[in-house]
Amino acid sequence: MTNPTAPLHCPVCAEAADPSHRICEACGADLHTPPSHRGHWLSSAAPPTPCTDCGHPEFDPHGYCRQCGARQTRTSDRVELDMATIGAATDYGKRHHYNQDALAIGRHHGTTVAVVCDGVSSSTFGELAALAAAEAGIAETLDALTNGHDTGNAAHRGVTAAAHAAAQAGTAHPDNPPSCTFVSAVVDTDHIQLTWVGDSRAYWIQDGHATCLTVDDSTIGRLAAMNVPADDERYHSPYAAALLAWLGADAPPLEPNMRAIAPTGPGTLVVCSDGLSGYFDTDDRLATLIGTAPPVKAAAELTEWAREQGGRDNISVIVAQFPPEPATAPTQETPA
Amino acid sequence: MTPPTGFSIDVDHNEYLAEGDTVVDAVVTVTCHTDPEPTGTTAGGLAQVIMIDCSGSMTGSRIAEAKRATRAVIESLPDGVRFAVVAGATLGTMAYPATYTTAVAGPQTRAEASRAVNRLTAGGGTAMGTWLRTAHRLLADAPTEVKHALLLTDGFNQHESLDTLTETLDACQGTFVCDACGIGKDWHGSEIRLIADRMLGEASGLPEESDWKAGFARITQAAMRKTIGDLTLRIFTPARNEIRFIKQMNPSIVDLTDRRREHDAKTGDYPTGAWGTETREFHIQVAVPPIRPHDDRLAARISVLAGTTELARDMITARWTGDTMLSTRLNPKVAHYTGQAELADRIQEGVAAAKAGDTDTATLHLGEALRLADQAGNEHTAKLLGRLVHVDPDTGTARINSHARSVDLEMADVASVKTVTVRRDRRTEDPGGDR
Numbered sequence A: 001m002t003n004p005t006a007p008l009h010c011p012v013c014a015e016a017a018d019p020s021h022r023i024c025e026a027c028g029a030d031l032h033t034p035p036s037h038r039g040h041w042l043s044s045a046a047p048p049t050p051c052t053d054c055g056h057p058e059f060d061p062h063g064y065c066r067q068c069g070a071r072q073t074r075t076s077d078r079v080e081l082d083m084a085t086i087g088a089a090t091d092y093g094k095r096h097h098y099n100q101d102a103l104a105i106g107r108h109h110g111t112t113v114a115v116v117c118d119g120v121s122s123s124t125f126g127e128l129a130a131l132a133a134a135e136a137g138i139a140e141t142l143d144a145l146t147n148g149h150d151t152g153n154a155a156h157r158g159v160t161a162a163a164h165a166a167a168q169a170g171t172a173h174p175d176n177p178p179s180c181t182f183v184s185a186v187v188d189t190d191h192i193q194l195t196w197v198g199d200s201r202a203y204w205i206q207d208g209h210a211t212c213l214t215v216d217d218s219t220i221g222r223l224a225a226m227n228v229p230a231d232d233e234r235y236h237s238p239y240a241a242a243l244l245a246w247l248g249a250d251a252p253p254l255e256p257n258m259r260a261i262a263p264t265g266p267g268t269l270v271v272c273s274d275g276l277s278g279y280f281d282t283d284d285r286l287a288t289l290i291g292t293a294p295p296v297k298a299a300a301e302l303t304e305w306a307r308e309q310g311g312r313d314n315i316s317v318i319v320a321q322f323p324p325e326p327a328t329a330p331t332q333e334t335p336a
Numbered sequence B: 001m002t003p004p005t006g007f008s009i010d011v012d013h014n015e016y017l018a019e020g021d022t023v024v025d026a027v028v029t030v031t032c033h034t035d036p037e038p039t040g041t042t043a044g045g046l047a048q049v050i051m052i053d054c055s056g057s058m059t060g061s062r063i064a065e066a067k068r069a070t071r072a073v074i075e076s077l078p079d080g081v082r083f084a085v086v087a088g089a090t091l092g093t094m095a096y097p098a099t100y101t102t103a104v105a106g107p108q109t110r111a112e113a114s115r116a117v118n119r120l121t122a123g124g125g126t127a128m129g130t131w132l133r134t135a136h137r138l139l140a141d142a143p144t145e146v147k148h149a150l151l152l153t154d155g156f157n158q159h160e161s162l163d164t165l166t167e168t169l170d171a172c173q174g175t176f177v178c179d180a181c182g183i184g185k186d187w188h189g190s191e192i193r194l195i196a197d198r199m200l201g202e203a204s205g206l207p208e209e210s211d212w213k214a215g216f217a218r219i220t221q222a223a224m225r226k227t228i229g230d231l232t233l234r235i236f237t238p239a240r241n242e243i244r245f246i247k248q249m250n251p252s253i254v255d256l257t258d259r260r261r262e263h264d265a266k267t268g269d270y271p272t273g274a275w276g277t278e279t280r281e282f283h284i285q286v287a288v289p290p291i292r293p294h295d296d297r298l299a300a301r302i303s304v305l306a307g308t309t310e311l312a313r314d315m316i317t318a319r320w321t322g323d324t325m326l327s328t329r330l331n332p333k334v335a336h337y338t339g340q341a342e343l344a345d346r347i348q349e350g351v352a353a354a355k356a357g358d359t360d361t362a363t364l365h366l367g368e369a370l371r372l373a374d375q376a377g378n379e380h381t382a383k384l385l386g387r388l389v390h391v392d393p394d395t396g397t398a399r400i401n402s403h404a405r406s407v408d409l410e411m412a413d414v415a416s417v418k419t420v421t422v423r424r425d426r427r428t429e430d431p432g433g434d435r
């Protein structure tokens, strides 16, 4: 049990907190959650509100008001999420009517988790798949970490849960079910575990250089990863940019890409949708954009930069510090 | 009977509207995929009543041929099917069985029924409402899933008012499905259509006596392939939306708009009659509040029900676009069935004008109908129209064929509600999204 007079640190963002408070002033998390809790996470889901057209409180599973039929998107148009050493921002951009991206960030003790899903806009209600996948993915990953799984195992369980949730989101649309991409990062003190399906990306930034850690699931992405020269005609085939893998009811069998890296020193991880990465001429472009701002601020700045470049797609960015542990943060670990 | 699974709904529509637009058109395709069992398993689930015209005009070879064709149908009834034969004249009287009930088909009842049909004679007038009331009495009590009737008439309803007929049709609606077929050359296509439309059956015509046997068999065999007595389309529309119309468009046009039964304040049920393994298409037009920028609205949610069991559902949506390329694009299926509805109107107006002696109006409508039928691939309709009107291939000028028989007009009238599905080669690829 928490001793009310002892110094308290938020179990979510690790900020020092006043023990007499119920909620962390830094991130809003419940301060007195038992230590066995399965970790905390936040997502870009829109908070439930009554219909903006008629005030009716109920919506059908696709988000249409049960009274007047106006649709309320279940993803936030724009939102920033802050968990101190990991922060996120998403924005629906300038061309789209609403946000078909979804993201989630979470923490279990000293490990942070990032998930970005990009709803495929040629599918029906891609954001339903994206949100379902992002939330199921982060919840399952944190759950697995709580149950003692290593980060690779937890990440694999997360993407499996995300794939299932995305497929479930499509039951009402057998012809053109909602689908989405998926990228997750599990960041602990030694490693970064990356898991992805589709063309959402992760970048590592250290010492002024940025490197893309993921390989897009497309013909172009795979050719480039094999260092095939740019003049190869396969880059120009009509379907070269088309996704070869995604999550959803009509997805090919799940074969997530998985990669773990062990950074040689402190740095920054950026996980994002192509609404941001689509504007990079080179990977190092990202290194010039990212400053020393705290993660949530950095994520918001990158999102704004993508809007300034045209904002032709939804933009989702998560910035995570490596190592994730703030220097002063004690753990709340209770011996099992 | 357990409702079959294997149902699907597909919605074809252009969901993109410009600011201020209020109308959403959708073609809803409903398919029952269940394997057909033409006889056998469904036999116990079917009751079939044949109403055969025995009025004075049937005297001579006609009654003899009608009896022969009816006997052939009776002989082909599988064991277990419930059936009855009504002799239609000024009154609808029982030909078989003797009492107001349906018999169960078997070697003995088939033989008895054939002998009873043989004893029929022609005489008296034509009051089809009385025939339908008799069928209604028989079928209301029949303990079967599918209740089907076939009305065969060689004349028009001259001994009963139109009001009486329509009142009778209203009373019979929902109890059974009735096909209507004009036999010989003196019936009115508009009456055949009226009966079939109200009773959710098929309208047809068999002018030549030599076709009767095969024709009767075809219609009754089609009924045996039905396994579900009544399938309902349930449509939910949000509070400010309005269903302008809902019409079955394929295989034939049936306007269901006025057939709505309120389920609750926002939900209405529309009966579609008996179903077998088949596909039907419906055109639904919904008015929504004027679209504003960034609107994304539900126009309607459609489900298919057998009894109270929902078999499939889908929805019709409407969303704003600032791109006029998107908002002005016609969905190919919506365009096709809009054309099929115009074809039907042109034929019916042209036939009515021709019968009223207004050759100019008849020429205009029938000539345009022939052009539409050729264009959309309504081969059967085009063939029937070709007997009524000639179109000069070079000048496009239409001319009424003065030698056309009056029954050719009635045949075209009956065929006006028969539609074809959209041609494969006219389908365009759905443009999808912007990824």
Ligand SMILES: [Zn+2]
Pocket: A051, A052, A053, A054, A055, A056, A065, A066, A067, A068, A069, A070
């Ligand atoms: Zn509302």
